[in-house]
Amino acid sequence: xxxxxxxxxxxxxxxxxxxxxxxxxxxxxxxxxxxxxxxxxxxxxxxxxxxxxxxxxxxxxxxxxxxxxxxxxxxxxxxxxxxxxxxxxxxxxxxxxxxxxxxxxxxxxxxxxxxxxxxxxxxxxxxxxxxxxxxxxxxxxxxxxxxxxxxxxxxxxxxxxxxxxxxxxxxxxxxxxxxxxxxxxxxxxxxxxxxxxxxxxxxxxxxxxxxxxxxxxxxxxxxxxxxxxxxxxxxxxxxxxxxxxxxxxxxxxxxxxxxxxxxxxxxxxxxxxxxxxxxx
Amino acid sequence: xxxxxxxxxxxxxxxxxxxxxxxxxxxxxxxxxxxxxxxxxxxxxxxxxxxxxxxxxxxxxxxxxxxxxxxxxxxxxxxxxxxxxxxxxxxxxxxxxxxxxxxxxxxxxxxxxxxxxxxxxxxxxxxxxxxxxxxxxxxxxxxxxxxxxxxxxxxxxxxxxxxxxxxxxxxxxxxxxxxxxxxxxxxxxxxxxxxxxxxxxxxxxxxxxxxxxxxxxxxxxxxxxxxxxxxxxxxxxxxxxxxxxxxxxx
Numbered sequence: 034x035x036x037x038x039x040x041x042x043x044x045x046x047x048x049x050x051x052x053x054x055x056x057x058x059x060x061x062x063x064x065x066x067x068x069x070x071x072x073x074x075x076x077x078x079x080x081x082x083x084x085x086x087x088x089x090x091x092x093x094x095x096x097x098x099x100x101x102x103x104x105x106x107x108x109x110x111x112x113x114x115x116x117x118x119x120x121x122x123x124x125x126x127x128x129x130x131x132x133x134x135x136x137x138x139x140x141x142x143x144x145x146x147x148x149x150x151x152x153x154x155x156x157x158x159x160x161x162x163x164x165x166x167x168x169x170x171x172x173x174x175x176x177x178x179x180x181x182x183x184x185x186x187x188x189x190x191x192x193x194x195x196x197x198x199x200x201x202x203x204x205x206x207x208x209x210x211x212x213x214x215x216x217x218x219x220x221x222x223x224x225x226x227x228x229x230x231x232x233x234x235x236x237x238x239x240x241x242x243x244x245x246x247x248x249x250x251x252x253x254x255x256x257x258x259x260x261x262x263x264x265x266x267x268x269x270x271x272x273x274x275x276x277x278x279x280x281x282x283x284x285x286x287x288x289x290x291x292x293x294x295x296x297x298x299x300x301x302x303x304x305x306x307x308x309x310x311x312x313x
Numbered sequence: 314x315x316x317x318x319x320x321x322x323x324x325x326x327x328x329x330x331x332x333x334x335x336x337x338x339x340x341x342x343x344x345x346x347x348x349x350x351x352x353x354x355x356x357x358x359x360x361x362x363x364x365x366x367x368x369x370x371x372x373x374x375x376x377x378x379x380x381x382x383x384x385x386x387x388x389x390x391x392x393x394x395x396x397x398x399x400x401x402x403x404x405x406x407x408x409x410x411x412x413x414x415x416x417x418x419x420x421x422x423x424x425x426x427x428x429x430x431x432x433x434x435x436x437x438x439x440x441x442x443x444x445x446x447x448x449x450x451x452x453x454x455x456x457x458x459x460x461x462x463x464x465x466x467x468x469x470x471x472x473x474x475x476x477x478x479x480x481x482x483x484x485x486x487x488x489x490x491x492x493x494x495x496x497x498x499x500x501x502x503x504x505x506x507x508x509x510x511x512x513x514x515x516x517x518x519x520x521x522x523x524x525x526x527x528x529x530x531x532x533x534x535x536x537x538x539x540x541x542x543x544x545x546x547x548x549x550x551x552x553x554x555x556x557x558x559x560x561x562x563x
Contacts (some may be wrong), residue, residue: 039552043327089415092408093332094362132408145414146478155414158407278469 035227036269038195040100046195047102047125048087051176052076053203054109054274055234058148060204061166063240063293072236073165076202079234080105081270083200088160097129105162108176110129110169116162124183135160147153173207179213184222195229199252201264202234205257208223216264232289233261243294246276247309248286258292315432315493315563316350316426318342319529321537322556334358334365335504335556338372340415344563349427351376354444354556355422356504357440358472362412367475368419368459370395375423375439382439382489385402389473389480396538416476420444422502426494426560434494434562441487442470444556445508447501448492449522454515463513470507499526500560505552510544525559 040046056071083105091098102125107115114122119126119134138158145153184197199219222229241254246268250259265288275282319341324333334357342350354373357364371393379387400413420442428434438446440459443466448456460466471486499522503511514521528537535543537557544550 041327041552084477088408089411090360091414094409094412097408133406135407138407155413157414160407197457292549 036196037223037270038193038226040195043143044097044194045100045102045127045191047104047184047191047197049106049125049180049183049197049199050080050083051173051180051199051201051203052080052105052115053171053173053201054107054115054167055171055204055208056109056167056168057171057204058165059239062236063238066186071165071167072204076238076244077163077165079161079202080270081161084131085160086161087128088127092132092171096282097132099129101128102126102187103128103131104175106174106179106183106247107166109166112172112175112179115166117164120162125187132160132271134162135162136242137161152290153283153313170207170208171203171206171300173201173212173213174209177212178208180220181215181219188222188224191224193225196224196229197222198230199230200234201261202236203261204237205235205255205261211260213260213264220266221224227269228266230266230289231264233265233291234294235290235292237263237293239293241293244290244292245294246283246287247290247292248288253292262288262290272283314426315346315429316560317344317563318347318350318352318558318560320556320558321528322554323538323541324330325554326542326552329455332365333554334368335554336368336372337502337556338363338369338376342560349422349425350506350560351380351425352502352558353421354425354502354504354558356442356444356554356556358418362409363396363417363475364419365416366399367392367417367473368421371419371421371473372423375421380423380425380439381417382487385405385439385441385483385487386480389477389483393477413478414434416449416474416479418472418474418479420504421457421473422446424502424560425502427474427563433526435491436494436500437489437491439487439489441464442472442484443505443508445503445505445511446490447508447511447522449495449499449501450495452520454522455491456492457512458490460508460512466509470505479486494562496563498562500558500562501525501559502556504554504556506540507555507557508552510550513549519527525557526561528557528559 059070062075091100103126105115118136136148141159220231253259268287276283320337337354351370353375355368355371357368374388374392422440422444424438446458447454534539
């Protein structure tokens with residue numbers, strides 16, 4: 034059986050994010066009723082929130098447990114580690130180091146139910162690791178090939194890990210050739226517990242309804258979305274069960290692909306222990 | 314009614330003893346005769362922080378305070394400020410602060426055993442989440458509560474929260490059961506991983522209590538920790554904190 038390895042500090046897995054930083058990312062996000070937020074800003078925000086939620090999933094009172102090693106590759110003018118500050122230039126970094134090394138902490142406010150029918154505002158510190166970048170072409174094939182090298186190195190050291198997960202966030206228009214081949218090569222890497230999982234987040238300027246985890250490409254609006262859908266792994270049964278509990282309908286053909294939609298929910302699909310059903 | 318109770322625990326493999334997040338109370342009862350006994354086990358959720366503290370507060374709250382099903386809100390109201398006091402005194406980095414704001418979660422299984430007027434004995438149990446009680450009589454598991462089959466354990470149970478807004482559906486998720494007690498019965502209180510193993514073993518027609526009832530006796534072949542290690546290595550037991558309270562009735 035695949036995708037059943039325990040994710041633990043003694044058997045961690047890795048997550049690698051590929052971030053499109055091309056010039057076209059300066060265009061506004063499509064979708065419904067969004068403000069004129071640039072795609073690069075939306076991606077930086079999504080990446081910061083993804084990292085934050087991974088850190089929080091691994092944080093305990095005594096510190097952050099290294100269930101994951103995480104990398105972020107930017108691709109635009111060049112394909113390179115997108116970490117800044119103390120983590121600059123590094124490929125895969127233990128999640129505890131990431132949690133303890135944000136570039137800065139923003140003070141934000143959020144609203145929360147007080148349990149007595151009212152709403153309370155509470156302040157919290159939000160970590161920022163990435164700033165928006167939009168420059169150059171979209172060397173997605175090169176980025177996927179580099180990802181393959183990094184993951185290959187990880188798997189040599191962690192042959193029995195839960196299969197690494199690669200999340201590619203892009204506006205979909207590769208400028209260095211068809212990315213399907215490099216994507217296939219990446220997905221074929223495997224640990225003893227299964228093949229590498231490639232998930233894609235398509236952030237398009239097309240004004241179309243957001244689509245989460247489809248099981249066919251029929252409703253996808255353009256060829257770029259269809260290509261990214263084809264490149265995406267089919268969700269594991271564990272991810273499907275977690276997705277169902279988040280209210281997302283799935284079938285055995287459902288792929289790890291979202292179109293103009295949020296992928297932070299994906300982090301909840303990674304099972305590292307008991308998660309209360311009343312915590313959303 | 315005379316009772317002897319013993320507790321056993323082991324943290325998840327790969328974790329230190331300080332990272333054990335189950336809880337039980339009291340530690341044990343040495344062959345004692347009383348009108349009423351109360352016992353509780355709880356399992357703090359891995360995904361939340363400070364949940365071990367919460368689990369320990371809940372078991373004490375049940376045993377020493379409100380313990381009837383209709384008193385569940387009072388039990389929570391008693392335990393919550395204590396958790397806030399213990400956690401609030403610390404200086405925390407950004408992630409620990411956010412985890413503390415999100416609150417802690419834990420299961421709770423509480424058992425009360427009492428003598429009735431007619432000289433008979435009965436039990437009443439409450440449960441939120443997946444910590445389980447099994448009553449064994451005449452070499453048969455006659456009660457499994459609140460989960461009745463090994464296939465019914467999942468990793469997302471409803472749990473008791475330190476944040477009251479997450480407890481709004483506690484009544485719908487509170488299970489209550491009652492039954493009678495006879496001499497030579499044994500009650501096993503277990504957190505989920507051990508309970509799941511117990512039920513799966515019973516479903517295969519083997520008697521899991523045979524291994525558990527000899528623990529800490531002259532007939533014991535291996536200690537609790539040795540047994541848990543072996544079952545984990547044999548992939549019969551999920552790697553998780555394990556807690557057992559064994560209550561023997563005389």
